[in-house]
Amino acid sequence: MALDVDDASFAREVLAADQPVLVDFWAEWCAPCLAMAPTLDELAVTLAGTVKIVKLDVAGNPAITSQYNVRNMPTLIVFKQGQPVDMKVGAGQSRVQLIKWLESHAA
Template identity: 65%
Template structure:
């Protein structure tokens, strides 16, 4: 299961991670976010040790949302070496597309 992060532990869990981190900025009321959940859960197991996948609820964590200028859900942002490396907005990516995208950053 994906790890849930928040404003308080974002620095430790994401920015200081030794492996690349995919942050799923999501919201409980977001249908497309929920549609992405099974795919991201599978990927978190499949890519374990290569890419860390975490979820951040945008409604409860305004500081991180504002800092990274997240305006639409779902937003998938890859962090590598403590910095944002790439971003995808929306739920239009298939499992295969996400794997291909994340392989670019995999440890």
């Protein structure tokens, strides 16, 4: 299950993480976000220990959302050593594509 983070826990859970972190910027009103949620929750278990997956609700966390210039949902950003290194916008990726993308950042 993906971990929920907010403006207060973002630095601790994402920026200070010792492994790559995928942040799913999502919104409750976003149908593609809700459609992707089960896949991301499954990948959080499958890739545990390799890639950490967290979710940030954009509606309740405007500081982080604006800091990373997130304007469309879903936006997926991979962080390594506290820095954003890659981003995907939209829900067009399959489970297999997401795994390959995340594993490329875990290597």
